[in-house]
Amino acid sequence: MLKDFKEFINKGNVLDLAIGVMIGGAFGKIVTSLVNDIVMPPLGAINKVDLSNFFISLNGIDYPTLKAAKDAGAPTLNLGLFLNSILDFVIVSVTIFAMTRALMKFQQSKEGKEKECRYCLMKIPVQAKRCGHCTMDLQEQS
Secondary structure, three states, X not given: OHHHHHHHHHOHHHHHHHHHXXXXXXXXXXXXXXXXHHHHHHHHHHOOOOHHHOOEEOOOOOOOOHHHHHHOOOOEXXXXXXXXXXXXXXXXXXXXXXXXXXXXXHHHHHHOOEEEOOOOOOEEEOOOOEOOOOOOEOOOOO
């Protein structure tokens, strides 16, 4: 078992995974900051509803705030906090999608325009006159 573990650790995939996790954690902090510091303040200014105090006290006593209920030791069903978590998830997901889409478009424009060779269907530069894969002449014959 130790030998198998040693072989597993020595494979490049483990190092790649470790680097990916570290970069993912750092990227997560950037996205969280983007959502909390850039996206949420304007939404909070538009929507003045505070969902965090939307809760149901399970002992039947009414409390003015969630903090008051927690301080009293009352069991609560925190619907507002759950809705806030769903809203945060949706905002983070949309933000990551938008950032990824913009990055992909930037990379595509940086790589240049490509087309498919009509003979071998490989990607080649738009201005190519001969396919670099199958070497077929791509100039239109009239």
